[in-house]
Amino acid sequence: MKKKLLLGLWFSLILAAISVLFWKNEFQYSLPTPIPKDYHAVAMGSKIDLKCCTADQKPIFFHFFNPECPCSRFNVPHVSELIKKYGDRVNFKIVVINNEKSVSIEEIQKKFGAKIPVYFDQQIAKSCGVFSTPQAVLIDGSQNLYFRGNYNKTRYCTDAETNYAQQAIDSLLSHTNAPSFDALALRAYGCSLPKCTK
Known part of the structure; x- marks a missing residue:
């Protein structure tokens, strides 16, 4: 009985570790990024003021x-x-x-x-x-x-x-x-x- 309990705990620990690794390295990045509270939306087609880097008419x-x-x-x-x-x-x-x-x-x-x-x-x-x-x-x-x-x-x-x-x-x-x-x-x-x- 004690052996089964230890084996169950060991498998639970391994499963938990795999789940944490999967979340940290994969699943969390498949979720949409939360929109920040102070986010200012910029609509498609808006004029973008780019003082940094306008040189020619190329996109x-x-x-x-x-x-x-x-x-x-x-x-x-x-x-x-x-x-x-x-x-x-x-x-x-x-x-x-x-x-x-x-x-x-x-x-x-x-x-x-x-x-x-x-x-x-x-x-x-x-x-x-x-x-x-x-x-x-x-x-x-x-x-x-x-x-x-x-x-x-x-x-x-x-x-x-x-x-x-x-x-x-x-x-x-x-x-x-x-x-x-x-x-x-x-x-x-x-x-x-x-x-x-x-």
């Missing part, structure tokens, strides 16, 4: 990145591919949020394999209505918000049919109406700003 693509966020780390290869594919037609920029470990611009550029501008300015996130990472923001040549949302419905950006950010870029560059996206594209998932919390 601007902001990648909001948190080095501490697992979701941000998982989609680095996908964002790098977008930069390679569209970098001659779109101005890509990375906005680093939660820079508590003093990551340098050079380290971020190396991580993404691209010499593109890197900002450490949380005001850009507020201006675009971003409150979690990773998030994509696409602004057209007239500085209007064209797309704000997720890259893909999967953490690893492996579902080509739901490459939301890429679909938005393709639509803008082909001068067609913005595609209508489902809630998975537009609802924020990932890590809350400014710190990597849920």
Whole structure:
């Protein structure tokens, strides 16, 4: 009887540990990010005041990145591919949020394999209505918000049919109406700003 009790406790402990690991590393990031109490919504089509980085009439693509966020780390290869594919037609920029470990611009550029501008300015996130990472923001040549949302419905950006950010870029560059996206594209998932919390 005592042996069965110990065995039951041991299995319960293992199950609890697995559940905690699953929650910490997977499930919590599949839930929508809570909207902050002081959040100021920015509607699609809004004029975005970007004192930081207007240079030409090319669209601007902001990648909001948190080095501490697992979701941000998982989609680095996908964002790098977008930069390679569209970098001659779109101005890509990375906005680093939660820079508590003093990551340098050079380290971020190396991580993404691209010499593109890197900002450490949380005001850009507020201006675009971003409150979690990773998030994509696409602004057209007239500085209007064209797309704000997720890259893909999967953490690893492996579902080509739901490459939301890429679909938005393709639509803008082909001068067609913005595609209508489902809630998975537009609802924020990932890590809350400014710190990597849920």
